[in-house]
Every structure is written in C-alpha cells, then in structure tokens.
Amino acid sequence: MEIFRAENVEKKFANHLALDNVSISVPANTIFGLLGPNGAGKTTLIRIINQITAPDKGQLFFEGRPMKGSDVFQIGYLPEERGLYKKMKVGEQALYLAMLKGLSKHDAMEKLKYWFRKFEIQAWWDKKVEELSKGMAQKVQFIVTVLHEPKLLIFDEPFSGFDPINANLLKEEILGLKSRGCTIIFSTHNMGSVEELCDNICLINKSRNILSGHIDDVRKNYGENIYEVGYRGDISSLKSIVGPDYELLKEWDDKYTKRATIKVLTPTQENRLLSQLLPSVEVMSFNEVIPSMNDIFIKVVQNYNSENKN
Incomplete structure (x- = not known):
C-alpha cells in the first residue's frame, strides 16, 4: 500500500522548469529517501506534497485517492530552513504550533511534556x-513536527547542526516513528544516513526522476561483479586463477588475513570463482562488493548530465 503518489507532475517558475514529468510512489510505513543535487527540484516537490504550492500539471494521491486540502493535517514537515519565532518563549511557541495542528490545549500540553522530558529540554x-x-x-522544531502524530512526516536535512550523540538520538526517534506506523520522506545529502535509514529512494536531477526503487535493489543493480576475498596463502597462487574470465584489481594485507578484489569479466563465471579459489588458497571470507549509495549517486548524476548536456 502507498501513502502518497505523484503522477507526471510538472512545475514551472517563470522560465525555470522545476519539475519535469516527475512520478514517485511512497509506500506506507517506510522511510523514503528523496535525493538529488542542489537545485534538482526536491524542495519544489516537498512544497507540492505539503500543498504550499500546486503543480501546473499532474495528479497527486494520498492513501490511494486524489489528494485534498484537509490532508495537510495528516502531514508533518520539518524544513531545512528552521522557522521558530526568536522572541517567543519556547513552551509558548510549541503550544501555539501544536494547537495550529488541531490539538486541544490540554492534549498539546500533555504531549509536549512527554517530548520535552524525552529530549531533556524541560528547563528551556x-x-x-x-x-x-x-x-x-x-x-x-522536531517535537512540534511530530506532535500531532501525522501519517506522513517530511524531514529535510534533519541532522543538520546536530552533534553525533543528538544525531543518533534523532535517528532512533525516526526509526521509532516508523515502527509505530508512520511513513517518512527523508531528504538529505548524507548518503550514509540514507543507507542506514531508508527503505526506498528516488533520485531527482535536473527536474527529473532519474532513479528510484528499493535501496537494496538499487545497490545490487549497480554492482560491477566485483568480489572481495580474504585468504591465507601465496599471492602467486591467487594470481594463477586469473585468466580471461577474471581480473585481479587490488591486493593488500590487513591485520589478520590477506585480501584481494577480483572482477568477474564473464557474466556466467561468478559461481565458478569461489570453486577455483579453494584449491589455490585458504579462503577466509568471500563477499560481493556492493557499491555505496554515495558512489551510485555520483555515477548516476554524472552519467545523466553527460548524456543530457544543453
């Protein structure tokens, strides 16, 4: 089941095409990574989901039906540009923002007390x-974003400005929200956080969706048939199996074993690689090298840009 879907969305500002025929599907109860370089169109899409602005073309769906104005009360949005009123008191402002989300004063106070205790900021x-x-x-701002328990949360660079301890605290809360049935759209440039938290991703570049899918499938699809071998034995024995089907890319020693990376050049030879290694060296570990999201991000964006120069 999906909680949000955009179909063929287009948005133009003056002579700038911010979104060009973009379609995305956000499965319910998942963490969905919205990725892309600066200026790609991510913020425009987030504003459309929040109904801050409307698409020029395309359709939006929420929980399987056409999106309507009241759905905004089922969405929580933590923007990258923080928006608290500096001269107001913290508690007074948090209460005001909670009531704007439809909570009664009593319910808002109870929930705020819980979250302020949890984040250890009662004294503020x-x-x-x-x-x-x-x-x-x-x-x-995180507290007032999640306080009304929306079905869909949108976090834009939520870890910006946090030290490692508080960033980890926030990650735990995000995972906790997911476990309680919330769906989260997570926009960030930190690919490490994407790998750690996200189930699905969409990569927007130059106003278009150029890559999307489950993160495990995306990483697997961009693998290059490279395997890392941990072994004991003579490097010459390892080299002896390298022929027209394989290429020895790198070899080094770590603290406990020797290691090497080998590229399978012939697609049908992946399964034979290990069987050919075993008589030559003592194999301690054998793993496919799966590219990181950071590597995939750079490769896909650079390839797209080189193919679509204008």
Missing part, C-alpha cells in the same frame, strides 16, 4: 528561542 520551557543553540532549536 520559559527561555526565549533566541537563547537556544541551533541543535536545541532543532529539537523543539
């Missing part, structure tokens, strides 16, 4: 926002 309730550090202000 009567402080002005301008007295907060960037990380502390982000904690407050």
Whole structure:
C-alpha cells in the first residue's frame, strides 16, 4: 500500500522548469529517501506534497485517492530552513504550533511534556528561542513536527547542526516513528544516513526522476561483479586463477588475513570463482562488493548530465 503518489507532475517558475514529468510512489510505513543535487527540484516537490504550492500539471494521491486540502493535517514537515519565532518563549511557541495542528490545549500540553522530558529540554520551557543553540532549536522544531502524530512526516536535512550523540538520538526517534506506523520522506545529502535509514529512494536531477526503487535493489543493480576475498596463502597462487574470465584489481594485507578484489569479466563465471579459489588458497571470507549509495549517486548524476548536456 502507498501513502502518497505523484503522477507526471510538472512545475514551472517563470522560465525555470522545476519539475519535469516527475512520478514517485511512497509506500506506507517506510522511510523514503528523496535525493538529488542542489537545485534538482526536491524542495519544489516537498512544497507540492505539503500543498504550499500546486503543480501546473499532474495528479497527486494520498492513501490511494486524489489528494485534498484537509490532508495537510495528516502531514508533518520539518524544513531545512528552521522557522521558530526568536522572541517567543519556547513552551509558548510549541503550544501555539501544536494547537495550529488541531490539538486541544490540554492534549498539546500533555504531549509536549512527554517530548520535552524525552529530549531533556524541560528547563528551556520559559527561555526565549533566541537563547537556544541551533541543535536545541532543532529539537523543539522536531517535537512540534511530530506532535500531532501525522501519517506522513517530511524531514529535510534533519541532522543538520546536530552533534553525533543528538544525531543518533534523532535517528532512533525516526526509526521509532516508523515502527509505530508512520511513513517518512527523508531528504538529505548524507548518503550514509540514507543507507542506514531508508527503505526506498528516488533520485531527482535536473527536474527529473532519474532513479528510484528499493535501496537494496538499487545497490545490487549497480554492482560491477566485483568480489572481495580474504585468504591465507601465496599471492602467486591467487594470481594463477586469473585468466580471461577474471581480473585481479587490488591486493593488500590487513591485520589478520590477506585480501584481494577480483572482477568477474564473464557474466556466467561468478559461481565458478569461489570453486577455483579453494584449491589455490585458504579462503577466509568471500563477499560481493556492493557499491555505496554515495558512489551510485555520483555515477548516476554524472552519467545523466553527460548524456543530457544543453
């Protein structure tokens, strides 16, 4: 089941085409990575999902039906540009924003007390926002984003400004929200976080969706038939199996074993590689080298740009 779908969405600002026939499908109860270089169109798509702006063309669906204005109350949005009022007190502002989301004063107070305790910021309730550090202000804004328990959450660079401890705290909360049935669209340039958190991704570049799918499938599809072997034995024995079907790319020693990476040049020979290694060396480990999302991001964007020069 999907919670949100965009079909053939187009958005133009003056002479700039921000989104060009973009379609995405966000499965329910998943973390969906919305990726792309600066200026690719991600923020425009996020604003369309939030109904801050409307598409010029295309259709939007929420929970399988055409999206309507009231669906915005089922969405929580943490923008990259933080938006707290600096002169207001923290608690007063959090309560005000919670009530804007439709919570009663009583329910808002109860939920805010819970989250302020959880994030250990009770002492900041009567402080002005301008007295907060960037990380502390982000904690407050995260709280007011999730407080009304929306079905869909959109986080744009949520870890910006956090130290490693608080970034890890936030990651745990994001995973906790998913486990409680929430769906999360997660926009970031940090590919390590994408690999750690995301189930599915969509890569937008130059206003177009150029890559999408389950993250495991995407990484597998961009594999290059390279295997890393941990072994004991003579490198010359390892080299003896390298013929027209294989290429020895690299070999080195680590603390416990010798290691090498071998590229399978003939697609039908992957299964034979291990059987050919075993008589030659003592194999300690044998793993396919799966490319990182960072490598895939760079490769796909560069290839697309070189093929679509204008």
